[in-house]
Amino acid sequence: MHHQEPGQQADDERRLTTREAAELLGVKPETVYAYVSRGRLGSRRTPGGRGSTFDAGEVRALARSNRRDSAAAAASGQELAVRTGLTLIESDRYYYRGVDAVELAARHRYEEVAEWLWTGQLRPGVAFTAPESSVAAARRAVNALPEHAGPADRLRVAAIAAAVADPLRFDLSADAVLGTARVLIPTLVAALPPVRDDGHDQDPIAHRLWTRLSGRPADEPTLHALDTALSLLVDHDLAASTLAVRVAASARAHAYAAVSAGLGVIEGPLHGAAGGLAHRMLLEVLDVGSAAPVVAEELRSGRRIPGLGHRLYPGEDPRAGALFALLEDIPRAAPALAAARDIQATAARHTPLHANVDLALAVLTVSSGMPSTAPETVFAVARTAGWIAHALEEYGERPLRMRPSGLYSGPRPPHPLPE
Template sequence: MRDQEPGTGRLDRRLSTKEAAELLGVKPETVYAYVSRGRLGSRRTPGGRGSTFDAGEVEALARRNRREADGTPRPGTELSVRTRLTSIDADRYYYRGVDAVELALGHSYEEVAEWLWTGMLRPGAVFTAPAESVEAAVRAVDALPEHTGTTDRLRVAAVAAAAVDPLRYDLSEDAVLGTARTLIPTFVAALPPRRHDRRFEGSLARRLWGRLSGRPAEEARLHVLDTALGLLADHDLAASTLAVRVAASARAHPYAAVSAGLGVLEGPLHGAAGGLAHRMLLEVLDLGSAGPVIAEELRAGRRIPGLGHPLYRGEDPRAGALFALLEDIPEAVPALDAARDVVATTARHAPLHANVDLALAVFTVSCGMEPSAGETVFAVARTAGWIAHALEEYGERPLRMRPSGHYVGPEPPQPLPVSLPLPLPLPAE
């Protein structure tokens, strides 16, 4: 069977349900089960009651099934999801086809976010939050223990902001964009200020600065922060972004989808990696050399934070952009030298390049910020990308992000387990 793709002028081979079932070696009912689980796409037959299936997609699924049946892992092991947002090619990455580094260097974080969300720039875009949302988030976050971490504070802020938004279940594009433009500034407003005030004016980077540092907001440092926010806004299907898309696939509202991303971001291999790099740089500065610090990390069986990235052969382009900006800030020179020492020391044995976590650590150390500051920047920045991915997922078939488990346990049916008697309590002495 052949079917013409509308608007492409190209004939694509389509299979009937029977043909797809034969190719997959399953019953027709199983074919439709694959569709409901998001493993296979289908198209209704024009004027008919059946469905057709893309032959290439069916063949790919058949190959995956064969690999899973013989226990062979799938190459890369990643879930492939079509997206118009971010592409990574060699040692560059792009937002909607535009070089992300150039975009972040030349535009504010708010403008970068608008580009991700809508494919249009809004020069001078400013995000503001309604007083009710900010007040609810601030009250909830202020009630937390003083030692509470950044992602915990932001998750609580998201719940509080959602609770006062009666329209949170409206998943139309305009409603979701409205949520995005208010949730991000609500996050920033809810964070404890470092300068003993709750003033909330200017660009998002300027407002965030007061939550990260007690020092004056000099323009060069603000530019680094604003650029970092833009660079970190999205990065394809990182673990936290995949969690957001799974939540959005189940039609969780944007606040809940972002909360899912925050839960994953907290891991030491994701958003929290910047704090580990921050502490490492402080040790290097204290000892005057990266050698003993690297040796201790390796002796403890830990990976060196801030080095290497699975998607880039060379230096992370986000790190290169931030390092170039930090070179123009005299106070950042010691931390920059420490970072270069870390890279050079490690390169004697492993060809690892700096990633964005190391660049963020140079920034946070040189600005006298807390180790958690990098995680805060990461979380606030990535919220824009999470919303963009949630918007895409809301336009897809519900619950398609439902992979099938490859069961390897005991062959069913097994007999019911036998209950063991509880041990008797010991007699009192």
Template sequence: MTDHPGHGDRLTTKEAAQRLGVKPETVYAYVSRGLLTSHRSPSGRGSTFDTAEVDALAGKGRREPPGGDPLTRLRSGITLIDAGRYYFRGVDATALAQRHPYEEIADWLWTGTLRPGLRLIAPPGALSAARRALAGMPPGSGPVDRMRVAAIAAAVADPLRFDLGRDSVLDSARALIPTLVDALPPLGPPPPADAPLASRLWPRLTAREPDPPSLRALDLALALLIDHGMAASTVAVRVAASARAHPYAAVSAGLGALDGPLHGAASGLAHRMLAEVLERGSAPAVVADHLRVSHPVPGLGHRLYPGSDPRADALFAALADIPSAQATLTAAHQVAEVTARQTSLHPNVDLALAALSVASGMPSEAGETIFAVARTAGWIAHALEEYAEPPLRLRPTGPYTGPPPPQPLP
């Protein structure tokens, strides 16, 4: 292609590439991802680009090598995982979770302001719509299935959901999370609507009466799981937000990705394993059964933590303060000790979540529910970041592997 001189405030492909410090091919990759807008030159040969738009992109430093995939280099100022620890906006996340409740940390992650005593209250209209929608679901529907339906119902009840301004998105987030919790059918007497979120989630997970240390452990689990970098569900949320899906739809994308057995459902496998250890009274026998059929032992190892998972350490410490959790906690430690004879894997947060759910008389899917409620706050934080980026930037490219054209019509 032959480039022609720029016209007025327009740049040729070659000039745009020089300003961005990339090859001309990459300029067209930016166009395909929605980062730049191109127009045909008056001569009909080549493209032109708006100078201000090119300079704005260059100023933000989004320079990618030719053929680069933006999904492999997502930048974020939310969570850092480094040297066996993780940090929310530079603050040690486990220390933050041990000192502040879930609601306060969530709002601080969104706004940078910590508001002591904050409560998240479900709007009556959204909650009523969600409960009506859940009432029509088939028997046996799981909690996360119900949360997906509740998110859609809450979206329809919010006429301002398409307003992606920061304040509007924050209002939606503060309404959606309590709606997801309060819409779930209770197994026991629910607390008041203005109670802490952990207190309202507890009776949706178990009919057992909670004690203060158990509620503290549940709140700690929620706080620890708010975010963990670019997990699969978080990437799904950012892709949806990049396409300017409203926050309810972005959260729905995260809930969909969470449904995989390698992500949100992992704690359920560990729950069933711990329940079997308690039933049989033997961790070695249960571990041996997993190894015999070449199944990995659930709840062990994490690719981002060569050593111990700090989230698991914090949650295990909280469970140690609950007398009724001691048998389950011992079973979890025994599983780790038996497995350590053959591997260097350490317990991860899924094993700690399983210990909490088993000790509290919760079903095996409770860990996934806790994970989904907690991570919704992190998804909103990532959606807010993505709404501030150019739209449709997260469009990866890939080589075509089909038959070469032209092919005959079928």
């Protein structure tokens, strides 16, 4: 057996520079450091130098692992598999960076949960504030929209206006993108037309959002429920809107544009509309006094009953369970809560589905006197933090990797020019 004499020179021969490791992995140098921060690659500082070195065998093993992951995704029929260290959904639970998301939301405000997702660090008491120039530009743009504009319209226009007001928007370094995130979220909320005028720029995001959604005075238990809803909805793996954000970030669109891509997708009826449909159904059940005729009409029309079932949770949606538990302690939520239970029990005769977060969010918005567009607004503001987290990850990957090949199915050329 060959024995290697200990010594720095022999050790260095087996080690690669950051550039060499990046070339072997087919990624940017920034991504090599991202692998290190996620624990997927070890590094060692160069003695007396400023750079890091990497074990050649470990780098080759990681390259092989990445290739196997891509091949496995192709073999399983998946059109796209994206490695992410943000959210894991497993066994009717979900986790932000390995921490139970429900427990995190129960103990920390939305801003703190967002920071955890972005940086892997908790910043107790962190507050998000926006410069007046950003808010003013966003408000002017939103106020120019027709009165019937929906929340996704308003938020997308606000994001674009805030982008134009930010000359540093094209800086895609992590620190710059984090700065954008901490400004963009409060700007989006501030740009929405206020229903009440008792909010302050120093309030938590949930408090500021309340004044945009409800004309009622806010009580602490309901504000806590709204803040928890925001935290529970921050991220949920690769939903359609999140994939759109990553495609934009892959093309190196700035963070405002990436968020705008996500907002464009949630406006589709198959993604962002479920909460509003559940809200309107709850109102109808409360008006009629029973879920039976309302559920019957939904089924007769061939529609799915909104607010029930989730393809990622065979059992209960943990987000719904957490929100319902808070709503049970709010007396004015009792009628809407009873209506939601009536809907679930009635539908169970047809199909045994658990309530999902859309139904729980609808109970919160109905009992708070909010409009039927409120669930979509809450979802969009909450998910903006997750979109930024995914954009940050994608900026560390190889540019334009979200470029699938088209399978052409049209007529084979050459064809004559049309007359």
